[in-house]
Amino acid sequence: MSDAARPVPFRGGGFRPVAKRGAGLAVFVALLALMEWGTRVGWISNLTLPRPSDVATTLIDLARSGLLWTHLSLSLSRLLAGSVLGITTGIGVGVAIGLFSYVRAGLIPLVAALFPIPKIALLPLFVIWFGIDEGSKYALIALGTFTPTVVSTYGAVDNVDRTLIRMGQSFGLSWASIVRKIVLPGALPGILSGLRVSIAIGIILLVAAEMLGAEYGIGAYILQAGSLYDLERLFAGVVILSALGVLSSWLIGLAEKRLLRWRV
Amino acid sequence: MDLTLDRVTHRYGDMPVLKDISLRIPAGRILCVIGPSGCGKSTLLRLIGGLERPDEGQVLQLGTPPPGCLNPLTYVFQDFALLPWRSVAGNISLVLEDHGIRGPAAETIIDDVLARTKLNDFHNALPRQLSGGMKQRVAIARALAVNPAVMLLDEPLSALDAQTRELLMEDLVALWERAPFTGVYVTHNLAEAVRLGHSIAVLSRRPGQLRELIDVDVPLADRQPGDPQLEALQARLWQLMKDEAMAADQELLDV
Ligand SMILES: Nc1ncnc2c1ncn2[C@@H]1O[C@H](COP(=O)(O)OP(=O)(O)OP(=O)(O)O)[C@@H](O)[C@H]1O
Numbered sequence: 460m461s462d463a464a465r466p467v468p469f470r471g472g473g474f475r476p477v478a479k480r481g482a483g484l485a486v487f488v489a490l491l492a493l494m495e496w497g498t499r500v501g502w503i504s505n506l507t508l509p510r511p512s513d514v515a516t517t518l519i520d521l522a523r524s525g526l527l528w529t530h531l532s533l534s535l536s537r538l539l540a541g542s543v544l545g546i547t548t549g550i551g552v553g554v555a556i557g558l559f560s561y562v563r564a565g566l567i568p569l570v571a572a573l574f575p576i577p578k579i580a581l582l583p584l585f586v587i588w589f590g591i592d593e594g595s596k597y598a599l600i601a602l603g604t605f606t607p608t609v610v611s612t613y614g615a616v617d618n619v620d621r622t623l624i625r626m627g628q629s630f631g632l633s634w635a636s637i638v639r640k641i642v643l644p645g646a647l648p649g650i651l652s653g654l655r656v657s658i659a660i661g662i663i664l665l666v667a668a669e670m671l672g673a674e675y676g677i678g679a680y681i682l683q684a685g686s687l688y689d690l691e692r693l694f695a696g697v698v699i700l701s702a703l704g705v706l707s708s709w710l711i712g713l714a715e716k717r718l719l720r721w722r723v
Numbered sequence: 724m725d726l727t728l729d730r731v732t733h734r735y736g737d738m739p740v741l742k743d744i745s746l747r748i749p750a751g752r753i754l755c756v757i758g759p760s761g762c763g764k765s766t767l768l769r770l771i772g773g774l775e776r777p778d779e780g781q782v783l784q785l786g787t788p789p790p791g792c793l794n795p796l797t798y799v800f801q802d803f804a805l806l807p808w809r810s811v812a813g814n815i816s817l818v819l820e821d822h823g824i825r826g827p828a829a830e831t832i833i834d835d836v837l838a839r840t841k842l843n844d845f846h847n848a849l850p851r852q853l854s855g856g857m858k859q860r861v862a863i864a865r866a867l868a869v870n871p872a873v874m875l876l877d878e879p880l881s882a883l884d885a886q887t888r889e890l891l892m893e894d895l896v897a898l899w900e901r902a903p904f905t906g907v908y909v910t911h912n913l914a915e916a917v918r919l920g921h922s923i924a925v926l927s928r929r930p931g932q933l934r935e936l937i938d939v940d941v942p943l944a945d946r947q948p949g950d951p952q953l954e955a956l957q958a959r960l961w962q963l964m965k966d967e968a969m970a971a972d973q974e975l976l977d978v
Pocket residue numbers: 735740758759760761762763764765766767929
């Protein structure tokens with residue numbers, strides 16, 4: 460050891476997410492550039508991957524023809540109706556499980572039984588119950604978003620700081636006040652992060668539902684392209700789905716920023 | 724309003740935590756409760772405040788709470804228990820809303836209790852923006868807002884540093900001088916007990932029994948650091964606690 464003064468090495472960095480603008484975009488751009496370059500130079504054959512610029516042209520054509528909006532509006536309304544239904548009932552049931560011992564004892568096994576069922580397998584059943592039209596699609600998406608929402612919601616309610624609830628009781632707050640002012644806000648972070656998963660599952664099921672018995676919709680579009688091995692159109696559909704995923708995740712991020720400003 | 728504990732016994736499962744505790748908590752005076760760790764002090768406080776039911780014996784309320792009292796038995800918690808999503812004012816209005824106090828009426832009370840705890844400038848701050856001492860002052864302000872007949876304080880200062888503790892203790896004395904409240908003050912810190920208690924209940928190791936009940940005659944305002952009478956009392960309390968701790972160690976060795 461020498462006697463020279465040295466600064467103490469810094470070890471405290473990291474483990475704290477910081478907003479890095481454009482990093483996500485850069486990853487996308489880099490991947491696309493790699494694909495574009497690979498397909499142009501030829502070490503990726505056109506049969507394995509379509510050229511991103513071709514996919515873009517396909518998308519633009521689709522938009523010009525007006526069909527994009529037909530597909531998109533139908534898909535979005537299905538996604539919205541189904542997931543709003545599934546998520547609201549999911550949050551309701553999840554909160555009830557978190558609050559009432561009987562509901563918990565009665566419903567947790569049922570939810571555990573429903574969760575692992577591949578909902579797509581139930582589509583024929585839904586078609587019988589709700590008809591081949593929109594009803595069965597809504598039901599499929601609703602059921603698919605329902606189970607993960609229930610699980611994340613009651614987990615979030617269970618995780619609410621008990622000392623805060625005790626505090627509420629000690630000040631004589633009514634049961635309803637404790638639920639509304641302490642339990643629900645305390646569970647909100649967990650519920651919101653659960654929504655990310657639920658909505659992603661909703662998008663997956665949307666496509667599955669549209670692959671069976673739908674004329675329009677992104678799933679139908681992808682199915683048609685797939686059966687023709689039209690990779691450009693297939694990928695154009697996939698790009699739209701990914702965009703939906705990014706959009707919903709961004710919306711939830713926005714909601715988190717607004718609603719959870721109190722967090723560190 | 725006086726409180727009386729009548730042979731209170733409490734168990735968690737098979738483990739007795741409190742045994743046969745009888746105590747009187749007269750109005751307008753502060754009772755400090757000290758005892759070794761785990762002897763059931765927090766449990767005792769929960770029983771007094773009605774957050775838990777004693778297995779045997781009862782906690783009795785003598786007389787009616789004074790008019791204007793919204794929540795007769797009010798806690799100040801060791802870990803503050805502030806809602807992180809509500810501002811300082813919001814945390815106080817939380818306990819008023821259920822009594823139908825909103826708007827200007829609530830604002831008057833909030834401003835008053837914030838002034839009494841010297842927090843005027845932090846009306847809109849969120850708990851995460853406050854230091855530990857300030858958070859506990861908010862919790863005290865919240866307790867004052869409901870005009871309690873009895874304040875139940877569970878180690879309210881033990882999460883704070885020595886200086887803050889000293890300052891808050893002076894604040895508590897000043898608050899009591901302005902408007903004497905009835906208090907049950909659980910603490911580990913003998914100096915706090917000697918500084919704040921009109922009487923001091925010493926509990927034995929678990930199961931907690933009342934070992935001694937000591938009255939302190941010096942008025943709160945006259946208690947200066949270095950007072951020989953208080954120093955002697957503190958030394959005596961320390962001896963009691965040391966005996967209990969050593970006896971507890973002995974029990975462990977015997978097992
Ligand atoms: N809800 C509970 N269920 C079961 N056991 C409990 C419960 N609360 C406390 N105990 C046990 O009862 C005993 C007394 O606990 P209590 O918190 O009242 O002690 P304390 O005197 O406040 O301790 P400390 O000085 O560390 O705060 C402890 O052994 C504890 O483990």
